[in-house]
Amino acid sequence: MTAALLTVSSLSKRFGGLVAVKNVSFDVAAGEITGLLGPNGSGKTTVLNMISGSFKPSAGAIELAGARLSGLPAHKIAALGVARTFQLVRILPSLTVAENVLAALAFRRERLWGVEAKERADALLEEVGLSGRGRESAADLTYIDQKRMELARALAAEPRLLLLDEWLAGLNPGELRVGIDLIAGLREKGVTILLVEHVMEAVRALCGRAVVMNAGVKIAEGNTAKVLENPEVVQAYLGGEDA
Amino acid sequence: MMKGAFVWAIFALTLAVLAAAPFFLEAYGLGLLIGLLGYVTLASAWGLFSGRTGYVSLATVAFFGVGAYAVAALNEVLPYPLVLLVAALAGLGLALAVGLSTLRLAGVYFVIFTFGLAELVRQLVTWYEINVTGTLGRYIFMDLGPEHIYWQLLALAAATLFITWRIDRSRLGLALRVIADDEVVAAHLGIDLARTKLALFALSSVIVTLVGAIQAPRWTYIEPAIVFNPTVSFLTLVMALLGGASRLWGPALGAVPLFLLFEWLSANFPNHYSILLGLLFIAIVFALPKGVFAFAEMHLKTRGGEKRIVPVEAESKP
Ligand SMILES: Nc1ncnc2c1ncn2[C@@H]1O[C@H](COP(=O)(O)OP(=O)(O)OP(=O)(O)O)[C@@H](O)[C@H]1O
Ligand SMILES: [Mg+2]
Numbered sequence: 129m130t131a132a133l134l135t136v137s138s139l140s141k142r143f144g145g146l147v148a149v150k151n152v153s154f155d156v157a158a159g160e161i162t163g164l165l166g167p168n169g170s171g172k173t174t175v176l177n178m179i180s181g182s183f184k185p186s187a188g189a190i191e192l193a194g195a196r197l198s199g200l201p202a203h204k205i206a207a208l209g210v211a212r213t214f215q216l217v218r219i220l221p222s223l224t225v226a227e228n229v230l231a232a233l234a235f236r237r238e239r240l241w242g243v244e245a246k247e248r249a250d251a252l253l254e255e256v257g258l259s260g261r262g263r264e265s266a267a268d269l270t271y272i273d274q275k276r277m278e279l280a281r282a283l284a285a286e287p288r289l290l291l292l293d294e295w296l297a298g299l300n301p302g303e304l305r306v307g308i309d310l311i312a313g314l315r316e317k318g319v320t321i322l323l324v325e326h327v328m329e330a331v332r333a334l335c336g337r338a339v340v341m342n343a344g345v346k347i348a349e350g351n352t353a354k355v356l357e358n359p360e361v362v363q364a365y366l367g368g369e370d371a
Numbered sequence: 372m373m374k375g376a377f378v379w380a381i382f383a384l385t386l387a388v389l390a391a392a393p394f395f396l397e398a399y400g401l402g403l404l405i406g407l408l409g410y411v412t413l414a415s416a417w418g419l420f421s422g423r424t425g426y427v428s429l430a431t432v433a434f435f436g437v438g439a440y441a442v443a444a445l446n447e448v449l450p451y452p453l454v455l456l457v458a459a460l461a462g463l464g465l466a467l468a469v470g471l472s473t474l475r476l477a478g479v480y481f482v483i484f485t486f487g488l489a490e491l492v493r494q495l496v497t498w499y500e501i502n503v504t505g506t507l508g509r510y511i512f513m514d515l516g517p518e519h520i521y522w523q524l525l526a527l528a529a530a531t532l533f534i535t536w537r538i539d540r541s542r543l544g545l546a547l548r549v550i551a552d553d554e555v556v557a558a559h560l561g562i563d564l565a566r567t568k569l570a571l572f573a574l575s576s577v578i579v580t581l582v583g584a585i586q587a588p589r590w591t592y593i594e595p596a597i598v599f600n601p602t603v604s605f606l607t608l609v610m611a612l613l614g615g616a617s618r619l620w621g622p623a624l625g626a627v628p629l630f631l632l633f634e635w636l637s638a639n640f641p642n643h644y645s646i647l648l649g650l651l652f653i654a655i656v657f658a659l660p661k662g663v664f665a666f667a668e669m670h671l672k673t674r675g676g677e678k679r680i681v682p683v684e685a686e687s688k689p
Contacts, residue, residue, distance in 0.1 A: 180559060202558035212559060220552040231549045234542045235561035241542055285560070 422616025438583025462580025
């Protein structure tokens with residue numbers, strides 16, 4: 129295993145009386161795709177939210193290549209090289225498709241602006257299958273195309289760590305194939321990814337390693353094929369009626 | 372490109388004509404233009420912050436009054452350019468203090484806070500004048516002719532529009548549009564929300580402070596009730612909303628007809644002025660929530676849209 133890029137230690141999150149994440153620890157290795165799995169409501173999105181800075185952890189620590197992320201505001205975490213997509217797509221509706229991507233280019237660590245940025249935005253849109261659509265209004269895109277645009281926006285940051293929250297959800301089988309290839313292509317380029325996903329076909333195809341959560345607790349971690357055979361994991365998925 | 376050059380030519384020409392106005396106008400006309408330019412600048416500065424961030428500020432008159440008071444207090448001890456500089460710095464200091472403590476407040480809380488702030492500053496100045504200086508009002512004797520005040524205001528108005536134009540085309544302008552759409556996404560793209568809003572609030576507030584400072588010598592006598600009159604904040608807001616606060620020219624074009632209307636109303640119906648003002652405010656907010664220009668554009672668009680729909684339908688029929 130290569131060195132850990134992301135280290136999550138004893139992470140917890142309380143919402144009032146509800147403990148959504150309990151004492152969760154895991155590593156994400158550089159250059160790999162790690163799956164973050166678990167039934168509905170098990171706390172996956174909450175973990176991503178704490179990594180990206182949407183929420184402050186109630187306890188525990190998050191480090192990216194030795195730099196502490198926990199406690200920092202989202203814009204500083206972004207500046208350290210973390211980008212994400214959202215489970216419920218968040219587009220910038222009053223901007224054009226290209227401007228959605230330009231916004232990420234303009235505020236990333238090595239800012240890009242002007243003609244160079246426009247060219248880069250076009251290239252990124254092409255990469256996710258939206259070539260030539262830059263001038264359309266983001267609000268007019270179909271749901272799938274909005275997801276593509278959101279991915280282009282996340283990639284524009286040239287992140288060290290990319291967080292994908294059910295990015296493949298809602299795709300039809302053909303689109304799913306394309307989506308899986310797209311993410312596999314990112315891995316080839318050396319992007320480190322933490323992938324929250326319910327689509328098992330994609331998890332098996334993409335994730336070398338997986339972390340499984342249930343009711344806020346980590347119940348398994350390791351080689352994806354082995355983890356998915358783990359009786360406790362099988363039980364969690366069946367018990368949650370969410371295979 | 373052609374259109375850009377054309378707009379700039381019109382802008383330069385208008386500026387030149389306006390700059391020459393003092394040579395042709397009587398005192399009354401010039402006075403009217405000074406008041407008008409003051410509100411054009413106030414409304415544009417208001418739009419620069421509130422129109423682009425969605426934070427509705429009623430603190431305009433707090434900064435306006437601070438500018439005026441700085442001139443009243445310092446015009447005999449410092450040379451005029453330094454007085455303006457100190458006024459601007461006072462406005463900047465107040466803006467940073469207020470911004471740091473309030474830009475976390477959302478929606479109506481911010482509106483109420485800024486309104487309260489204007490009252491607080493007025494009360495503080497009143498208290499200081501009565502208890503420390505022992506007077507309520509101050510006299511300003513400066514040998515600045517109205518034409519000098521006018522030219523300064525004209526320069527400030529042009530600078531405000533130019534700065535706004537530049538910002539709209541800059542990274543800061545894009546950041547503002549992203550923030551207006553989705554603050555969570557903005558933060559995740561690396562945009563420092565607090566700093567962006569604070570920078571804009573400070574810039575807008577300094578301009579407002581300068582309007583107060585430049586206009587101060589016009590009054591000769593000032594007291595808190597005059598320069599901290601909340602009507603200034605409301606008028607500024609209504610003008611910007613009428614023209615469309617998020618547009619470059621919106622606030623300025625909203626200010627012109629409303630200023631003239633208010634002048635006429637206050638001359639002809641001095642007793643019912645406030646009521647008429649309130650009614651007009653309500654009418655504007657209800658009828659044209661995004662300003663006349665957005666309203667006009669929307670109507671033009673729907674017409675264009677209808678035209679486009681027809682051939683598509685025709686094509687789909689075999
Ligand atoms: N902002 C919040 N406030 C209160 N409770 C929350 C909040 N966000 C999440 N929760 C709760 O925390 C628990 C974990 O939610 P989370 O969204 O992390 O689950 P998840 O694993 O992503 O589920 P899914 O697969 O359905 O997306 C749930 O019980 C949820 O209701
Ligand atoms: Mg989730």
